[in-house]
Amino acid sequence: MTLSDPLVATNVRIHQERLWDSLMDIATIGPGVAGGNNRQALTDEDGEARKLFVTWCEGAGLTVSVDQIGNIFATRPGTETNALPVCMGSHLDTQPTGGRFDGVLGVLAGLEVIRTLNDQGIQTRHPITLVNWTNEEGSRFAPVMMASGVFAGAHPLEWAYDRRDASGIRFGDELERIGWKGSFPVGGLSMKAYFELHIEQGPILEAENVDIGIVTSGQGLTWLEIDFHGRSAHAGSTPMNRRHDAALGAARLVHLVNAIANDRHPNAVGTVGRLSIEPNTTNSVAAYAQVAIDIRSPVAAMLEEMEAEIRSGAESIAAEIGLSFEIRRLQHAAPVHFAPDCISSARQAAVALGYSHRDIVSGAGHDAYWISRVAPSAMIMCPCVDGISHNEAEEIFPEWAAAGADVLLHAVLDNAVKV
């Protein structure tokens, strides 16, 4: 088969039922309580899922190596000696009340890509390497995207080993215990390109009836935490003009964050998802309020601008109501911009295969964010029902998974056949 012939190439499609069966098979490991999965990083169940995955990889003729943080690399050789691998992957670990597709789809669609190439006898110039990144979810051991972060040089390996779960168990110890501490140096693999297929975890693609999201950027994120200090007072005997109501400050800030993000829609989001007041009794004016703010935008300058507006807004609100306030940045991550060539490969694949598609910005974090620091990278998204994720009710349809895997296949092929 000559891959340079586009008509031939686009006839190559993955095997939808086989992909779906693999997804359902691995979902039997670490079942949740409501149809999803609880397969947190470095649990016995994570070990069992890795074992099944490696069995499948070896069955597909791949050479498997494991690095010192448990990242699994399964490689199909290329025809050219010393050519850098084209990589694809995601993660097999889940949230405690996770779905069956978040992360898992990207890994098993990669496996399906390999199986399809094998079925069709397609040889590539570059090796193709499928990766399972350790502990993307960060729900047991913080932070999220831990091992891809170490791979990309964002965190030291020893620091990662020293992370502990809620019961005090050390990451490094647990990695050894489940038998997945490998010998390959972390970050020792250079990549020609990296592609990650993931469910959207948002509502846009399904709502717009679009098959494929071409992820151009990952949103930058800033978390702010604001404390308003007012004065506790009797709700009955304190006239309105003598109050210093911290709850009112919090409410105005929620409204402001919403307005600031709405003004920039669809290029930003802003959320107050955490909010508390004290003493929190019906007949007392609140003395204290804490508001946690999550703002995101793929445009770095916009994110800075939003933060500045929130800071000055909080100051005005505090002054109007007679509150004192403190504001802290809890977290900040710059926007991620994926590699134009990789984006283009993914978009062309969707076009050639006849899938409807649109550019999309990822709101959630993914391993590809870190990998984009060390290799040309892009992401492909498929819809998920009602945008629900990090929830056992997370759902996709086999044809959505297949479309995503097809685009992954052709994006990878495009890079693997070219010099």
Next chain:
Amino acid sequence: MTLSDPLVATNVRIHQERLWDSLMDIATIGPGVAGGNNRQALTDEDGEARKLFVTWCEGAGLTVSVDQIGNIFATRPGTETNALPVCMGSHLDTQPTGGRFDGVLGVLAGLEVIRTLNDQGIQTRHPITLVNWTNEEGSRFAPVMMASGVFAGAHPLEWAYDRRDASGIRFGDELERIGWKGSFPVGGLSMKAYFELHIEQGPILEAENVDIGIVTSGQGLTWLEIDFHGRSAHAGSTPMNRRHDAALGAARLVHLVNAIANDRHPNAVGTVGRLSIEPNTTNSVAAYAQVAIDIRSPVAAMLEEMEAEIRSGAESIAAEIGLSFEIRRLQHAAPVHFAPDCISSARQAAVALGYSHRDIVSGAGHDAYWISRVAPSAMIMCPCVDGISHNEAEEIFPEWAAAGADVLLHAVLDNAVKV
């Protein structure tokens, strides 16, 4: 001494140091942890304070009787047989982190009134009865103003006996245990008038440098509880126009309640002092919010109007954001309007004594609210520092207490000497 001579009468003043000493003495019983008191209803400390109080009453020649709910009536006889008593009183129980003056001042100022009449050899036509009402605070056994409520026929006695504290102890059992279940039938005392001196528990008098508040009304109160149901969603991957943010609904409602009350200042107050959202994590749009609203006004129609505006406002907010909502009335008490003659007695006393005064509306609830249902009643207020109450930091000055007690003395005298 002829009380019909106003020049003589206004020379009669209570003994400031003796009143203050009594206040400080009783404050040694059930001390708090920060200079205030923890002397909750029917604790051993409540029993001890009652004992000291009765000792003082008997020392002042009063006849003491205790009713079946522990209310203490200490009577100084009048000159006319069968004349109804002029009553005064308040409560000796405190909040768990209570101050030394809330309630206690009204009881011990009443004692000081008696002692002053004794000192001056003043006889009155009507008997004068000093009352300590059981369990005004309601912090251990709900509801507040329990025994004055039973006295006024608002609650059945057996129902009150069956109230239980957090550890399951029954009110009636505890009343017996501390030895203050009397035999006098509850509500068996008819009154010519009832006066209650109380600290303001708000900031107005101190801020305006006014000695005495003449309480014309007690605010009506409505408590509403609103649930907003939205949809939990990822704070990063859910565009602003696809959210159903329950926290935003709550915030707009807080703002609305504030605006509705501000519009009616100084004739109403409105507070959101209790507020919670779920799941309450920084990176999730809130699926649920609960808001508890406290609105008060001395004008019944205004209170109804505010409630209607909140109900329709909540509906609009829910519709705009795409939330469902439920609204419940948790509590409602109609405004209390004190008796014009009693108000007038108090006001004239302040004028005659040369104290600065202003009419004031009580924001908090008091035993006098219930008693006003069965007897002509009024209240007198003195300032408290920074309006702080229900807090161990509650503070007043001896001269403030003395001014209040002087006005109480003359308001009571005015009623006790007249037919």
